[in-house]
Amino acid sequence: MYCPICGAPMLSHYSANKPVADFYCDDCRSDFELKSRESKTAHIGRTIADGAYKTMIERITSLRNPNLFVMTYSNWAVNNLMLIPNHFFTPSIIEKRPPLKDTARRAGWMGCNIGIGDIPDSGRIFIVKNSILEDKARVMDLYQRSLSLKTEKLESRGWLLEVLKCVDRIPTNSFTLNQLYAFADELHAKHPDNNFVKDKIRQQLQLLRDKGFIEFTTRGEYRKT
Numbered sequence: 001m002y003c004p005i006c007g008a009p010m011l012s013h014y015s016a017n018k019p020v021a022d023f024y025c026d027d028c029r030s031d032f033e034l035k036s037r038e039s040k041t042a043h044i045g046r047t048i049a050d051g052a053y054k055t056m057i058e059r060i061t062s063l064r065n066p067n068l069f070v071m072t073y074s075n076w077a078v079n080n081l082m083l084i085p086n087h088f089f090t091p092s093i094i095e096k097r098p099p100l101k102d103t104a105r106r107a108g109w110m111g112c113n114i115g116i117g118d119i120p121d122s123g124r125i126f127i128v129k130n131s132i133l134e135d136k137a138r139v140m141d142l143y144q145r146s147l148s149l150k151t152e153k154l155e156s157r158g159w160l161l162e163v164l165k166c167v168d169r170i171p172t173n174s175f176t177l178n179q180l181y182a183f184a185d186e187l188h189a190k191h192p193d194n195n196f197v198k199d200k201i202r203q204q205l206q207l208l209r210d211k212g213f214i215e216f217t218t219r220g221e222y223r224k225t
């Protein structure tokens with residue numbers, strides 16, 4: 001596998017006693033974790049299982065999580081390989097799995113699922129999609145474009161990516177502010193302390209416009225770019 005960030009021809013394996021990630025790039029020093037699942041369907045699915053919930057949240061909140069490769073395969077063939085850049089991770093996409101039963105050796109241990117379906121399309125960069133290999137230059141372009149969504153603080157990252165995901169969920173290319181306000185209750189549930197959700201939505205739309213992901217047309221109308 002090439003490095004989708006700098007284009008170096010080959011990634012290296014971490015040795016097994018270094019659990020920070022699975023692969024790294026010797027050129028740009030990026031880390032990658034690989035999660036894979038056997039799947040008969042062509043779709044990559046909505047979630048992928050990861051390790052301990054607590055460790056995952058700690059890595060995200062300290063901004064030390066690696067980039068993620070999600071792979072699905074069947075009969076020794078790769079159906080999908082997707083890159084999720086590390087700046088798309090927020091605690092709200094991590095779901096708790098039920099704790100292990102009291103009878104288990106690690107009783108009480110809680111694993112997690114990564115809600116890959118909750119990540120905006122800009123952070124779901126397919127390298128192989130439905131068994132077809134995507135162009136390397138295109139993969140690298142999409143990664144570079146996604147970098148403008150990188151924020152310093154985790155809190156601002158959450159709002160920006162959640163509003164972008166709402167934009168993705170509107171099926172048409174043009175949309176109105178009211179169509180986005182329809183997601184206000186859902187966003188408020190994720191941020192119960194914030195009582196100015198509509199203001200926050202408008203603010204994020206301005207950021208997304210400044211970053212080139214949407215355009216403002218006539219008053220109250222937006223278009224995806």
Ligand SMILES: [Zn+2]
Nearest residue numbers: 003006025028
């Ligand atoms: Zn690299």
